[in-house]
Amino acid sequence: MDLQAYFDRIGYVEGGTDSERLRRVHRAHITHIPFEALDVYNGKALSLKPEDLFDKMVTRGRGGYCFEMNGLFCAMVREMGIPIYGVLARIAMAPGAFGAHTHRMNIAEADGARWVCDVGYGGDCFTVPLRLELGLEQTAYGTTYRIVKSEKVQYSVQILREEGFADMLGFDDIPALPEDFELSNFYTNCHPTSGFRNFLMLNRFTEEGRYSMFNQ
Secondary structure (H helix, E strand, O other): OOHHHHHHHHOOOOOOOHHHHHHHHHHHHHHHOOEEOHHHHOOOOOOOOHHHHHHHHHHOOOOEOHHHHHHHHHHHHHHOOOOEEEEEEEEEEEOOEEEEEEEEEEEEEEOOEEEEEOOOOOOOOOOOOEEOOEOOOEEEOOEEEEEEEOOOOOEEEEEEEOOEEEEEEEEOOOOOOHHHHHHHHHHHHHOOOOHHHHOOEEEEEOOOOEEEEEOO
């Protein structure tokens, strides 16, 4: 778990307050390591061991999906001395309706505030951390988000669409155990109905925008 090797992989240079460091390393990670689930699509089992995540995404230059991307990010930010922990999340299926715990996010603490970090959502993922403050509208690189209370989950991350704010993902602020992630990852990795086993999905953020691929 070579922190400098991780920095080199994502083009990050240390400096600034903890919240600035967190914002910059989040942005650097998501613009240098692509979201991809090629191994799942090809029927390969995924390891969530930190050393295996490091080998795949740093040493071998691959990408990963939420359990891999956010697992590596959590380990590296902790190495930077910033408090952080992982939580399970639910993808929004419809307004006010959320699926099972098939997603991982992280919550960090920096400069007296808590920050929702997610480098593994793909699609409309926020490329910098969101301050965990209810109702606060936060615009990042042209897209506006907010975090609100929800009847179905403790918090809902919402994204601003043309028709107004829409649920994107929901989570409860409860630190998850490594075994919790293993259980959810086993479903997304191995279950025959998992979208990652049936569809080819790739996503890469750049400073100019985003490249996405779904099947062909």
